[in-house]
Amino acid sequence: xxxxxxxxxxxxxxxxxxxxxxxxxxxxxxxxxxxxxxxxxxxxxxxxxxxxxxxxxxxxxxxxxxxxxxxxxxxxxxxxxxxxxxxxxxxxxxxxxxxxxxxxxxxxxxxxxxxxxxxxxxxxxx
Numbered sequence: 001x002x003x004x005x006x007x008x009x010x011x012x013x014x015x016x017x018x019x020x021x022x023x024x025x026x027x028x029x030x031x032x033x034x035x036x037x038x039x040x041x042x043x044x045x046x047x048x049x050x051x052x053x054x055x056x057x058x059x060x061x062x063x064x065x066x067x068x069x070x071x072x073x074x075x076x077x078x079x080x081x082x083x084x085x086x087x088x089x090x091x092x093x094x095x096x097x098x099x100x101x102x103x104x105x106x107x108x109x110x111x112x113x114x115x116x117x118x119x120x121x122x123x124x125x126x
Contacts, residue, residue, distance in 0.1 A: 007015070031038045 033042075
């Protein structure tokens with residue numbers, strides 16, 4: 001008993017040929033690169049690509065400017081911190097110098113007082 005869908009070789013071959021022919025007609029009827037519609041679509045794609053490139057360049061320029069600003073701020077902060085450290089070091093050195101000068105002045109004052117007493121004692125004995 002034969003099935004109604006049991007095609008013979010010739011029918012299958014004919015169906016395959018028809019399918020190939022339909023594919024060829026489909027691709028043959030596709031728009032060519034020289035068609036005005038295709039030219040418009042290609043131009044639109046190129047415009048989109050150019051706009052994308054421009055936006056990317058703008059983003060990169062903004063990033064570079066932001067990085068430069070951050071570097072400049074960091075350099076300014078480092079310079080300010082260095083100046084503050086230098087000022088603190090100078091203040092400490094000035095304080096040390098002041099103490100040293102006071103100690104030297106006190107020693108000179110004590111020596112002068114001791115010399116005065118020594119001279120007064122000598123003057124009383126003589």
